[in-house]
Amino acid sequence: MIAADHLIKRYDGFTALDDVSFSFPGAGIFGIVGHNGAGKTTLLKIVSGLVAPTSGSLVVNGIDVVHDPVALKETLGYLPEESRLYETMTAEDYLSFFGEIYGIEKEEIVLRTRRLFAALSLETGGKKLGEMSKGMKRKVAIARSLIHNPKFLVYDEPASGLDPMTSRFISGYLKKLKGEGRTIVLSAHNLYQVEEICDRVMILRRGKVMALGTMDELREQFGSITYTIWFAHPDPSRLDHHTIPYHLDERGLACEAGDMTELNACSAAIAAAGGRVERIESRYPSLEEMLVAIGE
Ligand SMILES: Nc1ncnc2c1ncn2[C@@H]1O[C@H](COP(=O)(O)OP(=O)(O)OP(=O)(O)O)[C@@H](O)[C@H]1O
Numbered sequence: 403m404i405a406a407d408h409l410i411k412r413y414d415g416f417t418a419l420d421d422v423s424f425s426f427p428g429a430g431i432f433g434i435v436g437h438n439g440a441g442k443t444t445l446l447k448i449v450s451g452l453v454a455p456t457s458g459s460l461v462v463n464g465i466d467v468v469h470d471p472v473a474l475k476e477t478l479g480y481l482p483e484e485s486r487l488y489e490t491m492t493a494e495d496y497l498s499f500f501g502e503i504y505g506i507e508k509e510e511i512v513l514r515t516r517r518l519f520a521a522l523s524l525e526t527g528g529k530k531l532g533e534m535s536k537g538m539k540r541k542v543a544i545a546r547s548l549i550h551n552p553k554f555l556v557y558d559e560p561a562s563g564l565d566p567m568t569s570r571f572i573s574g575y576l577k578k579l580k581g582e583g584r585t586i587v588l589s590a591h592n593l594y595q596v597e598e599i600c601d602r603v604m605i606l607r608r609g610k611v612m613a614l615g616t617m618d619e620l621r622e623q624f625g626s627i628t629y630t631i632w633f634a635h636p637d638p639s640r641l642d643h644h645t646i647p648y649h650l651d652e653r654g655l656a657c658e659a660g661d662m663t664e665l666n667a668c669s670a671a672i673a674a675a676g677g678r679v680e681r682i683e684s685r686y687p688s689l690e691e692m693l694v695a696i697g698e
Pocket residue numbers: 413416418436437438439440441442443444445
């Protein structure tokens with residue numbers, strides 16, 4: 403469905419995207435993450451046909467986006483990082499305005515607007531866009547991106563700057579859109595949201611692809627499982643912090659091990675000090691830890 407091959411984007415000699423290739427089949431959510439300036443917005447604009455790459459090819463649903471970006475318009479819903487809404491318009495008029503641009507009948511626009519606002523739990527109360535909260539404005543912008551019922555959605559940070567409740571609501575809504583058979587390409591700084599909803603994830607660093615795959619594949623790639631060992635000891639004050647670097651958490655005395663060797667050494671040290679290992683849990687690195695490991 404999406405095939406990007408060797409995309410390069412240069413701005414006056416500065417390389418914002420450096421040989422980016424990926425493919426994404428069928429319906430689902432593709433997440434792009436990376437530090438500020440990594441090239442996420444640039445890539446999303448290229449994927450939407452809004453910016454031409456310096457070189458490389460991009461095919462979306464059989465459309466050659468590099469040579470015929472306009473052909474994508476009917477099937478594309480694009481949500482920019484910051485939507486400039488017309489402050490003095492009501493949300494209903496705003497959607498009408500865009501619906502008419504797409505040539506949708508007036509009655510149909512009213513019907514779709516009502517349905518979209520209901521699905522987004524958006525009660526406008528006749529307010530003008532300038533009077534709305536950030537969360538409401540974001541929902542209006544999302545509704546606008548869907549007014550022509552596109553199958554392909556490109557969302558630049560759909561939940562940025564929103565409170566946790568609204569952000570969670572948007573995550574759920576994106577999953578619903580995916581359930582309707584749509585393809586979503588998104589960027590996000592909220593890595594927990596990406597981990598939760600994305601089928602495939604790309605990590606960009608300074609315009610280069612550092613990792614690409616399902617969350618499971620990324621976890622494999624970034625490998626190291628870490629371990630937490632919980633243990634009991636009759637008198638923790640006698641424990642030597644150098645041999646057993648423990649801390650106290652809500653479950654009791656705990657010790658972290660970075661690999662199997664450390665795990666074995668720590669377990670042996672606990673036993674030698676008269677303690678008893680009660681529980682061991684393994685943990686994969688989170689997307690956040692992967693990003694930190696990759697560095698800026
Ligand atoms: N029109 C432009 N002209 C010159 N440089 C640009 C232009 N657009 C983007 N860049 C540069 O390309 C790089 C990537 O920018 P981009 O906005 O794609 O990053 P990003 O990953 O979306 O960042 P953020 O997370 O901060 O939104 C940055 O160094 C930026 O300054």
